[in-house]
Amino acid sequence: MSKLSIIIHPDPRLKKVASPITNITDRIKQLSADMLEAMYEASGVGLAAPQVGITKRLVVMDCSNEGEKKELILINPEIVWSSEENVSFEEGCLSIPDVREEISRPMSVQVQFIGIDNTRREEIFDGLWATCIQHEIDHLNGKLFIDYLGPMKRSSITRKMIKLKKQLNRKK
Numbered sequence: 001m002s003k004l005s006i007i008i009h010p011d012p013r014l015k016k017v018a019s020p021i022t023n024i025t026d027r028i029k030q031l032s033a034d035m036l037e038a039m040y041e042a043s044g045v046g047l048a049a050p051q052v053g054i055t056k057r058l059v060v061m062d063c064s065n066e067g068e069k070k071e072l073i074l075i076n077p078e079i080v081w082s083s084e085e086n087v088s089f090e091e092g093c094l095s096i097p098d099v100r101e102e103i104s105r106p107m108s109v110q111v112q113f114i115g116i117d118n119t120r121r122e123e124i125f126d127g128l129w130a131t132c133i134q135h136e137i138d139h140l141n142g143k144l145f146i147d148y149l150g151p152m153k154r155s156s157i158t159r160k161m162i163k164l165k166k167q168l169n170r171k172k
């Protein structure tokens with residue numbers, strides 16, 4: 001079992017704006033490795049540090065096809081360009097289990113970030129990778145994908161999650 005547990009919505013920790021990482025310490029390296037482990041264990045394609053209770057600008061992701069494994073660690077990621085064209089994907093979130101909704105976002109984005117080896121990088125993401133990185137950067141800004149939905153739908157999902165959390169607490 002992974003050392004980290006993933007926070008379920010609603011939780012004030014998922015609403016905070018995360019702070020930039022100024023130093024890539026051994027702790028940050030260990031955290032990235034633990035986050036990747038937790039992400040793979042939960043069969044997710046992306047995980048942001050606030051989802052495990054760490055309010056830092058760190059994201060891990062892997063949107064490759066099964067068996068390929070192409071893990072990516074992004075420190076202080078920032079979108080510097082978005083395409084005008086949008087695309088819709090059915091999104092899910094490890095902090096909102098078993099909920100999937102169609103969300104429309106720019107089809108491609110250009111992202112600046114620092115790699116775990118402390119190098120400055122810039123990459124263009126398309127398709128699922130683009131959706132995923134935008135979803136994860138939203139987490140760093142205290143935003144969830146259900147915030148793009150109408151208020152009725154959003155509150156019905158939140159009620160469902162409150163119920164789920166009660167059930168999970170009972171099992172403990």
Ligand SMILES: [Zn+2]
Nearest residue numbers: 092093094095
């Ligand atoms: Zn998420």
